[in-house]
Amino acid sequence: xxxxxxxxxxxxxxxxxxxxxxxxxxxxxxxxxxxxxxxxxxxxxxxxxxxxxxxxxxxxxxxxxxxxxxxxxxxxxxxxxxxxxxxxxxxxxx
Numbered sequence: 001x002x003x004x005x006x007x008x009x010x011x012x013x014x015x016x017x018x019x020x021x022x023x024x025x026x027x028x029x030x031x032x033x034x035x036x037x038x039x040x041x042x043x044x045x046x047x048x049x050x051x052x053x054x055x056x057x058x059x060x061x062x063x064x065x066x067x068x069x070x071x072x073x074x075x076x077x078x079x080x081x082x083x084x085x086x087x088x089x090x091x092x093x094x
Contacts, residue, residue: 003039045071
């Protein structure tokens with residue numbers, strides 16, 4: 001399933017469930033907003049990686065390569081944090 005498909009499915013499922021509380025809905029909105037933000041951020045970083053690769057493949061220097069790689073690492077940590085938060089929210093309370 002594509003990220004867009006997942007988001008559409010999640011939004012439609014949420015709209016059909018009339019038993020959820022306002023707090024649950026707010027929490028899901030925060031998660032969906034973060035997921036959209038992550039997707040946009042990863043797209044931007046992917047574009048930067050492609051620019052660095054094009055420059056290096058054409059024999060040029062890419063002084064921004066380290067900054068782009070640092071952004072990739074930060075984005076990966078952000079995805080990990082989002083995933084862990086999502087999994088934690090899905091676990092039943094003990």
